[in-house]
Amino acid sequence: MDKLTVVEGRAYPFGMKNVDTDIVIPAHWLKTISRSGLGKGAFEVLRKEPGNVFDDPEYAGSPILIAGDNFGCGSSREHAAWALADLGIKVVIAPSFSDIFSGNAFKNGILTVVLPQEAIDRLMEVAQTDPIHVDLEQQTVTTQFQDRFQFEIDPFRKHCLLGGLDEIGLTLGQADTIGAYEARAAGERPWLVPAVA
Amino acid sequence: MVKPRTLYEKIWDAHVVERRPDGTCLIYIDRHLVHEVTSPQAFEGLRLAGRKVRRPDLTLAVPDHNLPTTPRRDAQGNRIPIADPESAQQLAALERNAPEFGVRLIGDADLEQGIVHVVGPEQGFTLPGTTLVCGDSHTSSHGALGALAFGIGTSEVEHVLATQTLLLKQSKTMEVVVEGELGFGVTPKDVALAICGRIGTAGGTGYVMEYRGSVFRDMSIEGRLTVANMSIEAGARSGLFAPDEKTFSYLKGRPLAPKGAAWDAAVAYWKTLHTDEGAVFDKSIVIDAADIVPNVTWGTSPEDVVPVTGVVPDPESFADASKRAAAQKSLDYMGLTAGQRMEDVTVEHIFIGSCTNSRIEDLRAAAALLKGKHIASGIKQALVVPGSGLVKQQAEAEGLDRVFTEAGFEWREPGCSACLGMNPDKVPAGERCASTSNRNFMGRQGPGSRTHLVSPAMAAAAAITGHLTDVRELLEEKRGEVVA
Structure with a gap:
């Protein structure tokens, strides 16, 4: 996974609330058996509308997406995160995210930044014309107009994103601890191993 | 004295492999259901890294999302090819990956096949007090049996396959x-x-x-x-x-549920889970x-709920501006106008199925209304899709299939069907469906489709009248007929 430290660039001033992952990537795109190439299907339905931000040359290739409340609700499809990554998005900023989506985003090197609605409103305004600067180390979102918004992030997620770490590799390093748990659980709850069908 | 705990906290505590200083826990996963859509990239990841599935015995694979609900084998028992090459490829990937990694696969034409969230409980794979995951958000279903069950993304599917754990923060x-x-x-x-x-x-x-x-x-x-x-x-x-006597009697004797002394020990433990x-x-x-009354949805979010006797809300009635805009967008998409009576909304499609409402009781409830009736002339397609082969078999033994087909419904093979636009069962653009599924999102049942979420009985009622209908009126009628 690529390291993520500082992201600077234009941002899609999207702002829509309750964007479900069916909107991010419709189901017919889920038939792939690969992680790449899904950017073509990102926001497919919305992109049929003339004047949508995703096809506006002003924002082409923006690494940041500014969204509304409850972004990524609904289906657990990680294809939503893959589609955003394929579109070149590295940071999504919103007042809140669904739990499943923010986990999926993180696992694909996408930073989800939670900021209050007032900050979102301000960033939506700036994004119309100017770039936005996100610094993961400092946990800040800033603009050239002296805006400075501090955000919270889980320390483990921060550590992994900064280092581009592979979470599975890290956990496999604890195989002994997992084995010890399994042995204990098998003693306490022997029925956990399924009966043979 | 031990601090009183919620059911969630009890299950959580029993699954902590390691607690980190920042509060993140490595949580052990007891059960993992795998289907064809969210697993190919996970297996591919394992293969590329040379990793194995840690506990194939705790993993069960079932295809459901992509499968057509038309017959899957011809009279000679040969597979009828899936027309969509991408769907066929996903099914083929699961059929290749499961044996390669030693995971049991319930195949597309096996009697036990069905929607993963119907199959898990039905097979006794889902048990109280277990942690259960699947790459599908409706994994929450299994909580009905007292399992801490939740949907995960594909990277997490890969993490569970490789390590049988997940890194989580307590909710x-x-x-x-x-x-x-x-x-x-x-x-x-x-x-x-x-x-x-x-x-x-x-x-x-x-x-x-x-x-x-x-x-x-x-x-x-x-x-x-x-x-x-x-x-x-x-x-x-x-x-x-919380698991109770109903849970225990539901599970007893299921193929993968504990047997004999293990069953007794399990029940004794499950009784502490409250x-x-x-x-x-x-x-x-x-x-x-x-x-609570019989409800329907009017918009494109499951929160857009009104009583069936109600009217389409006025977007202006919402306090916050973005909500007003969202409501207007929903109404435009749905082709509805504020103030319109929900019962005046005509539908062209009926879908009874999905992991929400495709179990035997759901089919019985719909069939009870449809017996001796026929779908309205305006209905273009009425589908009933049992949640599993075993549900289908049970329904056929009770004669429900004949009730449905005589009423003008199509009786199909088990799968996710028209709940999501991934297989041939779709609602055409601009057409309207009374659906027992769980999501009325834009384009969910196919591009441009319009979905009204309802109960199985309400779907049957809409099928009979051709418009959204208060099922209580038809039930009263039925009651009258029985008395007479």
Whole structure:
């Protein structure tokens, strides 16, 4: 996974609330058996509308997406995160995210930044014309107009994103601890191993 | 004295492999269901890294999302090829990956095949007090049996396959209490929709729900599966029911459930799985059962709920500006106008199925209304899709298939079907469906499709009249016929 430290660039001033992952990537795109190439299907339905931000040359290739409340609700499809990554998005900023989506985003090197609605409103305004600067180390979102918004992030997620770490590799390093748990659980709850069908 | 704990906290504590200083825990996963859509990239990841599945015996693979619901084998038992090459490729990937990694596969034409969330409980793979995951958000369903069950993304699927664990932060707890008795014609689906309408699709974000109160205690396991299934539509990744005698008798004798002495030990443990007296929830939602009526959705979010006797809301009636804009967008998409009576909305499609409402009780409820009736002339397609081959077999043994087909329904093979536009069962653009599924998102049942979420009985009622209908009127009629 690529390291993520500082992201600077234009941002899609999207702002829509309750964007479900069916909107991010419709189901017919889920038939792939690969992680790449899904950017073509990102926001497919919305992109049929003339004047949508995703096809506006002003924002082409923006690494940041500014969204509304409850972004990524609904289906657990990680294809939503893959589609955003394929579109070149590295940071999504919103007042809140669904739990499943923010986990999926993180696992694909996408930073989800939670900021209050007032900050979102301000960033939506700036994004119309100017770039936005996100610094993961400092946990800040800033603009050239002296805006400075501090955000919270889980320390483990921060550590992994900064280092581009592979979470599975890290956990496999604890195989002994997992084995010890399994042995204990098998003693306490022997029925956990399924009966043979 | 031991601090009183909620059911969620008890299951969580029993699965902590390691607690980190920042509060993140490595949580052991007891059960992993795998389907063809969210697993190919996970298996590919394992293969590329030279990793194995740690516990194939705790993993079960079932294809469901892509499968056509038309026959899968010809008279000679040969596979009828899936027309869509991409769907065929996903099924083929699962059929290749499962044996390669030693995972048991229930195949597309096996009697036990069905929607993963129907198959898990039915096979006794889902057990109380276990942690259960699947790369599908409706994994919350399994909470009906007292399993801490939640949907995960594909990277997490790969993480569980490789390590049998997940790194998680403990969720907050929310109790959803419904006391009293459900009114005439009110079903578990109406309760689930009422909760979504009440707290909104983000209301449960960050929480694990526990369903408490007399309505949930009195509810059948099938009903509980419907309610737990829709926890995610209210934002909660997981929704729990404390296991009770109904749970135990549902599970006893299921193929993968414990047997003999192991069963007795399991039941003794499961009886300890309830929220302790004095345990505190972070949030409490209380709904009076008497306030719940047969519900329908009017918009493109499961929180857009009104009583079937109600009207399409006026976007201007919403307090916040973005909500007003969203409501207007929904109405434009749905082709509805503010103030229109829901019962005047005509439908062209009926879908009875999905992991929300495709179990035997759901089919019985719909068939009870359809017996001796026929779908209205305006209905272009009425589908009934049993949740599994075993549900289908049971329904056929009860003669329900004939009730449906005589009423003009198509009786199909088990799968996810028209709940999502991934297989041939779709609702055409601009057409309207009364659907027992769980999501009325834009384009969910196919590009441009319009979905009204309802209970199985309400779907049957709409099939008979050709428009959204208060099922209580038809039930009254039926009652009259029986008396006469």
